[in-house]
Amino acid sequence: MTNATRKETARRFHELIARQAAERGEAPGLIDSDGQLLNHADYHAAIEEMAGRLRERGVAGGDRVLIVAENCAATALAIFAASTLDAIAVPVNARMTGPELDRITAHAAPRAILYTCHVSPEARAHAEAAGAAQIDTATGGIAIAAGPGGAPEPVEEGAGQVAVILYTTGTTGDPKGVMLTHANLLFAGALSAEMRGMVAEDRIYGALPLTHVFGLASMLMAGAHCGATVQLETRFAPDRLLAALRDGATVLPAVPQMHALLMKHTAALGLDRLERGRLRYVSSGAAPLDPAWKRKAEAFYGLPLQNGYGMTESTAGICGTKSAIGDPDISVGPALPGIEIRIDPEAQDAEGVGEIHTRGPHVMKGYYRNPEATAQVLDAEGWLRTGDLGKIDAQGRLHVVGRCKELIIRSGFNVYPPEVEAALNDHPMVVQAAVVGRARGGNEEVLAFVQCAEPAPEPAALKAHVSERLSSYKRPSKILIVDRLPAAATGKILKHKLLGTFADRLAALDAEEN
Numbered sequence: 001m002t003n004a005t006r007k008e009t010a011r012r013f014h015e016l017i018a019r020q021a022a023e024r025g026e027a028p029g030l031i032d033s034d035g036q037l038l039n040h041a042d043y044h045a046a047i048e049e050m051a052g053r054l055r056e057r058g059v060a061g062g063d064r065v066l067i068v069a070e071n072c073a074a075t076a077l078a079i080f081a082a083s084t085l086d087a088i089a090v091p092v093n094a095r096m097t098g099p100e101l102d103r104i105t106a107h108a109a110p111r112a113i114l115y116t117c118h119v120s121p122e123a124r125a126h127a128e129a130a131g132a133a134q135i136d137t138a139t140g141g142i143a144i145a146a147g148p149g150g151a152p153e154p155v156e157e158g159a160g161q162v163a164v165i166l167y168t169t170g171t172t173g174d175p176k177g178v179m180l181t182h183a184n185l186l187f188a189g190a191l192s193a194e195m196r197g198m199v200a201e202d203r204i205y206g207a208l209p210l211t212h213v214f215g216l217a218s219m220l221m222a223g224a225h226c227g228a229t230v231q232l233e234t235r236f237a238p239d240r241l242l243a244a245l246r247d248g249a250t251v252l253p254a255v256p257q258m259h260a261l262l263m264k265h266t267a268a269l270g271l272d273r274l275e276r277g278r279l280r281y282v283s284s285g286a287a288p289l290d291p292a293w294k295r296k297a298e299a300f301y302g303l304p305l306q307n308g309y310g311m312t313e314s315t316a317g318i319c320g321t322k323s324a325i326g327d328p329d330i331s332v333g334p335a336l337p338g339i340e341i342r343i344d345p346e347a348q349d350a351e352g353v354g355e356i357h358t359r360g361p362h363v364m365k366g367y368y369r370n371p372e373a374t375a376q377v378l379d380a381e382g383w384l385r386t387g388d389l390g391k392i393d394a395q396g397r398l399h400v401v402g403r404c405k406e407l408i409i410r411s412g413f414n415v416y417p418p419e420v421e422a423a424l425n426d427h428p429m430v431v432q433a434a435v436v437g438r439a440r441g442g443n444e445e446v447l448a449f450v451q452c453a454e455p456a457p458e459p460a461a462l463k464a465h466v467s468e469r470l471s472s473y474k475r476p477s478k479i480l481i482v483d484r485l486p487a488a489a490t491g492k493i494l495k496h497k498l499l500g501t502f503a504d505r506l507a508a509l510d511a512e513e514n
Helices: 003-009 016-022 040-056 073-084 098-108 119-128 184-195 213-226 240-249 254-270 292-299 371-377 417-425 459-467 495-501 503-514
Strands: 030-033 037-039 064-069 088-093 113-114 133-137 140-146 163-168 175-181 202-205 231-234 251-254 279-283 306-310 316-320 340-348 356-359 384-392 399-405 408-410 414-417 432-440 443-452 478-480
Touching: 016 040, 016 073, 016 213, 030 040, 030 133, 030 399, 037 040, 040 073, 040 133, 064 098, 073 088, 073 113, 073 140, 073 163, 073 213, 088 098, 088 408, 098 119, 098 163, 098 175, 113 119, 119 140, 163 184, 163 213, 175 184, 184 213, 184 316, 202 213, 202 240, 213 231, 213 251, 213 306, 213 316, 240 417, 251 254, 254 279, 254 292, 254 443, 279 292, 306 443, 340 384, 371 384, 408 443, 414 417, 417 432, 417 443, 417 459, 432 495, 443 495, 459 478, 478 503, 495 503
Parallel strands: 030 231, 064 088, 064 113, 088 163, 202 231, 202 251, 251 279, 279 306, 443 478
Antiparallel strands: 030 037, 113 140, 133 140, 163 175, 306 316, 340 356, 356 384, 384 399, 408 414, 432 443
């Protein structure tokens, strides 16, 4: 059966694993973070076991299953088990704070909440706070608690059924649940596998979080599509990545910081190049690609570094490159097969720069229980407004030049300034706060500029304040207490002037760090 036929006939994404189990049951399918190997037959059986655990707790079609998770086999099993039951998986990062998790729980109203306690101290703490019951599974001990149990959503027979909800934070700081259908994820998995030339003999190194669309689509779904082995890593560490590459990992999807840390680690070992073993494909996503850094990475790996562009609302991929090593192109490539892109035809500047729009089978169904927000980004013709600015060159390649929205991408995780600002503004001595991102060492750091009442708190006190309210990756790297924020006559803060206005103070802080 061809890949094309499979894409047409699959109705639910768990069928991909069932097919692999039937056709190649003894072949490896999943390597857990502790090294446990599941062949495809065991992988399928473990999914069925997990589905049974959820069924025992009343989970049925249209129910939501919240998965408080870090990367491990149990996370993957729970996502596929929800599909088996026609339920909707809602994977969230276990490193969220209690208030963050509470907001998502209230909005999603899950029937059950699963915690990957065996690999995550944060998940264990959340489970204990919820009084969750500990249970043993084929891949370790987890915990399950009853959720609020809102009314189930209608179940569709076809692949248009909502399969996964991934939460982002909107401009108001409220969570927005991106509804991805089985059709979205089946398409994204097949496309990702085909773009990377993945085959059953590949082993995908899986440190990207399954709670985010990059890891979910480009690792888990792509591996299920082609039968490759997915090697999950709970928390990224460069020494473990090096060991995996020496042990036979062939496909490395990553973010720039992962590459940078690996190169730093190997340099400390006296190596300036990677002895790559079977590694054949390396990509870098979720952050802009610097030309000098790209050349350095390619020299290190001895392979071309592929780039791409996507977002949660587009089930990850929109564009991607197939560059040869040494290619100076730093675009995100042309639109992927089956996908359309355009620059807003009604709002372009003289150089052709405008908001990037995309249309195709990768576009989300909408935001869960938020038709107003959905209408703001999806038009009647199916075009998704990405909120990013770009231009398309004569070769059809997309160049992303900025963001309409203020999204910061830090180590592959989305950070939304309004959420960070809300946490700072919750301090009794803070008058107003403005948060922006700044490119730094192949990554983006979160900078906060805060105007306070007297006596102004120390930056350390504000960092402690936000640490109780925000996940670690959302917390500002630097907090500057300022007398006044640059503002227009209307009082609106001019964020684009922050870095220039306080350049001297930032330079002084940078010098202290170095």
